[in-house]
Amino acid sequence: MKQLKSRLSPVVENLPPSGIRRFFDLASEMKDVISLGVGEPDFVTPWHIRDASFDALSRGFTSYTSNRGMSQLLEAIADYLMGYNLHYDPDRELLVTVGGSEAIDLALRAMLSPGDEVLIPEPAYVSYRPCAALAGGVPVAVPTRWEAQFRVSTTDLESQLTARSKVLVMCYPNNPTGAVLSETDLQELATFCVQNDLLVISDEIYAELSYGGKHHSIAEQPGMRDRTVVVSGMSKAFAMTGWRIGYAAGPEDILSAMLKIHQYAILCAPVMGQMAAIEALQHGEREKQRMVEEYDRRRRLMVEGLRSVGLSCHEPQGAFYAFPDIRSTGFTAEAFAEELLRQQRVAVVPGTAFGEAGEGFVRCSYATSADQIEQAIQRMGHFLTEL
């Protein structure tokens, strides 16, 4: 028999290993580490949501649901999106998925033919590239720049556009940079997408964590609704990462194709999670607001702290990440993160984990307590003065 490995899919074989795996192993072995490396809320899911889930279990909600998702949840999502001026028919244009991640995977698989190019503004969340490749597409990095506060522009896109460009995958508020797009940015992008007939997957999982004003979706822009799949979910806004409930909203043709894959590959999102999500959307506003206010305070603490120890840092306008510039230290992002971890036991994520455009930067998550942030900053201060 041939070597087992050689019989596996070359597409999978060619996927690069995760940029944070080695770093994770290193950090996990160490004691007394303050982690600014976590990409999820430090809050536990609000109690009323957990309580609703206990109740659902005790009432026997343990079965499959309809493929698309429970109708009560679909309606709650439709109502919620209306708050963002997005109008979708819960029976035809929405789909409940296993986290936002599944929705991204489904959308790419539904849209791509072999060889189609997928434009991905980077630094970007780690799954867009591999998901595009697994769906037969060709991921194309669109580097964004510090000088533009990592907001993607039509000039950036233009430079990577080819006749095979088909899909743009973007995430604003952005993980890892904390960037958000302005109304003007969105208008320009929309015009560009319409002109070049691009489909858009807009990952808006951090929409609720916008600090400079209400979030706006690109799907609101003229001509965009019919070419955009909006992806979001419960994870970040309601501190529900482990429940794995996300959703996709978009035009019926794309959503039906996504539903087809979902029903064969996944069947449905877990029912307990769906019940919890209904509670979150219907009654979670107050707790959500409390968490957002807390992130906002920590955000200021983090940015001011990073600047006070001598690192340049844009004020992140969304999500819960600061993305300081570490080029002045002479380190690469990876070396900086590794040395900081070894010398001062502070874990940050090298920007390169999110694409080459992240070189020279590290991601510092402020989804951790204010006291921990203060301590981490002190340690970073020691690290930088000892260089």
Next chain:
Amino acid sequence: MEKEKKLEILRLLQENARRSPAMIASMLGVEEAVVLQVMDEFERDRVIVRYSAMVNWDKVDERRVTAVIDVKVTPQRDVGFDAIAQRIYRFPEVSSVFLMSGAYDLQVVVVGNHIREVAQFVSEKLSTLEHVNSTTTHFLLKRYKWDGVIFDDGEQDQRLVITP
């Protein structure tokens, strides 16, 4: 400074009074001097009454007993409940006094070193006061949550050290 920001300072201090004014200033995006000034004002106006630690005495003092006493009183002309409340709260054994709506009038919390000490206070001092009509004493058995803090919270950070 706008009122909402001032209230934020109070909330942050109530959560943790050891937070430095510099840290609070940074969290709220204001100058440290402004935070100090607001704190001074609050102290002067007795909005901030004191800075103290929340202690879980159960862990260090086994003898300590707490009684919650429902007290029915006769309100007095002109001063209502205030005069009798004052006579009660002046006793050092009394740790708090609240005027309540419902089946009784004053809720009095008494802390002592022994159940007998508390019983003695109730029978000799509290129930003999003029205008006190009756008392019902409940001994506190266990404190689960106090002023927003869960005492024996087993919920720990279960997250992985690094995630994308």
